Amino acid sequence: MPTSRPPLSTRRVLQAALALADSGGTDSLTMRHLGRELGVEAMSLYRHVANKDAVLDGIVDLVVAEIDLPGAEEDWKVTMRRRGEAAYRVLTRHPWAPPLLMSRTNTGPAMLRYIDFTLGVLRGAGFSWKLADYAWNTMDSFVYGYTLRRLAFPVAPADYAETAATHQHLLAGGEYPHMAELTRQVTLGHHPGDPDITFGLNLILDGLERLRDAEQAG
Amino acid sequence: MPTSRPPLSTRRVLQAALALADSGGTDSLTMRHLGRELGVEAMSLYRHVANKDAVLDGIVDLVVAEIDLPGAEEDWKVTMRRRGEAAYRVLTRHPWAPPLLMSRTNTGPAMLRYIDFTLGVLRGAGFSWKLADYAWNTMDSFVYGYTLRRLAFPVAPADYAETAATHQHLLAGGEYPHMAELTRQVTLGHHPGDPDITFGLNLILDGLERLRDAEQAG
DNA sequence: TTTGTAAGCTTACGACGTAAGCAAGGATGC
DNA sequence: GCATCCTTGCTTACGTCGTAAGCTTACAAA
Numbered sequence: 001m002p003t004s005r006p007p008l009s010t011r012r013v014l015q016a017a018l019a020l021a022d023s024g025g026t027d028s029l030t031m032r033h034l035g036r037e038l039g040v041e042a043m044s045l046y047r048h049v050a051n052k053d054a055v056l057d058g059i060v061d062l063v064v065a066e067i068d069l070p071g072a073e074e075d076w077k078v079t080m081r082r083r084g085e086a087a088y089r090v091l092t093r094h095p096w097a098p099p100l101l102m103s104r105t106n107t108g109p110a111m112l113r114y115i116d117f118t119l120g121v122l123r124g125a126g127f128s129w130k131l132a133d134y135a136w137n138t139m140d141s142f143v144y145g146y147t148l149r150r151l152a153f154p155v156a157p158a159d160y161a162e163t164a165a166t167h168q169h170l171l172a173g174g175e176y177p178h179m180a181e182l183t184r185q186v187t188l189g190h191h192p193g194d195p196d197i198t199f200g201l202n203l204i205l206d207g208l209e210r211l212r213d214a215e216q217a218g
Numbered sequence: 219m220p221t222s223r224p225p226l227s228t229r230r231v232l233q234a235a236l237a238l239a240d241s242g243g244t245d246s247l248t249m250r251h252l253g254r255e256l257g258v259e260a261m262s263l264y265r266h267v268a269n270k271d272a273v274l275d276g277i278v279d280l281v282v283a284e285i286d287l288p289g290a291e292e293d294w295k296v297t298m299r300r301r302g303e304a305a306y307r308v309l310t311r312h313p314w315a316p317p318l319l320m321s322r323t324n325t326g327p328a329m330l331r332y333i334d335f336t337l338g339v340l341r342g343a344g345f346s347w348k349l350a351d352y353a354w355n356t357m358d359s360f361v362y363g364y365t366l367r368r369l370a371f372p373v374a375p376a377d378y379a380e381t382a383a384t385h386q387h388l389l390a391g392g393e394y395p396h397m398a399e400l401t402r403q404v405t406l407g408h409h410p411g412d413p414d415i416t417f418g419l420n421l422i423l424d425g426l427e428r429l430r431d432a433e434q435a436g
Numbered sequence: 437t438t439t440g441t442a443a444g445c446t447t448a449c450g451a452c453g454t455a456a457g458c459a460a461g462g463a464t465g466c
Numbered sequence: 467g468c469a470t471c472c473t474t475g476c477t478t479a480c481g482t483c484g485t486a487a488g489c490t491t492a493c494a495a496a
Binding site: 129134176181199206 | 317320321322323324325330331333334337338341346347348350351352355356358359360361362363364366367369370371393394395396397399400403408409410411412413417418421422424425426428429
């Protein structure tokens, strides 16, 4: 008679799955491993989740739910920038999540809430429905794309120069002259390597503002 | 004595793998299936590729190599826009590719050539090294993010209104008022749904141009 | 002829997701 | 108090995967 354990539930299964993914990535998230973590056989999990895909969908929505929706600031651009930065922070805290988030159609409640909030902010700032829709799609394409690229190229900004130096030989053949020179610039410390996500966010937000103004003027 | 077949080679293995992925997605790309396609046992493939990851890296670079580099136009913005559109077209022709492309560190020759070309265009347009680096990173984050989102939400523009109508019930609860209204707008035909990739490309390119001008003026 | 080497084959192992059915225990109806 | 059922978790098993280890065959060089 082992120590009695709390009974399983969908919620407990998903939370354990999230913890497992956080500690070892998607590879370590197997039904058997997840069962072991909960002190249970793998097949028992199927009483509480339909299949592994349901587990993946579930933990992705748990992550999305972690994204704080900023309060409604007076300035919509500030709100939107914070929203993008918050998403980036949360997604990089769970590096296994973005590939899942983007390669499956996700309509979990947290995601819907997130989108609804965004539409509200843009409408409040005077965007037409059409432009608001374009706007959040453009923002999110960038945020997710940026996050994924950052994760797939996991060089901390501080190490960038060093890594660049290491890869110099790849570029030495003269086949990629511009990359070679760019790498040299980074190595010399003339510029810091990858842009912060704020760079792109501001670029897009400024552009959207101009489009909104043109729309209102026209 | 079966019909003699051409001998295996890394190239032939990768081409067969590409064809297999194109016809049935990543799921159907298994070593055994790939061997069968080539009239060979699975283990024979390991004479020509290190392991399955090498196959995946290889076919991703084959896809990247399909992206036409536009000729150097007089207008850098036109060139850059075409570049983004070409990438989008190629990647949607191989819908299994973007998730792979973005979730593994890729430095295949086709990718390096693609980046080098882009840097050259931007430098030719008067961008500093730093701004050119930021610029292509921002562009590509958007292009890949947009492409992935588009693939994960595979509603052809023409079907959008219909799909929206189908999902109306999800929104009827009043929990997501802005989404509900947006959906209604789409259903009424007031706007066409998802933006074309050109919308975001132009937005970003205009913003980059302004930054370059400011840089040159400063 | 001998010998070396490369290409492909055979067998096998330890994962994986999950279908099918069983066992035990608590709740419910009489 | 007893019989019933339903819930929860367990056991066993199947087909699939990537790939390690070693074998066979055939041709080229000596």
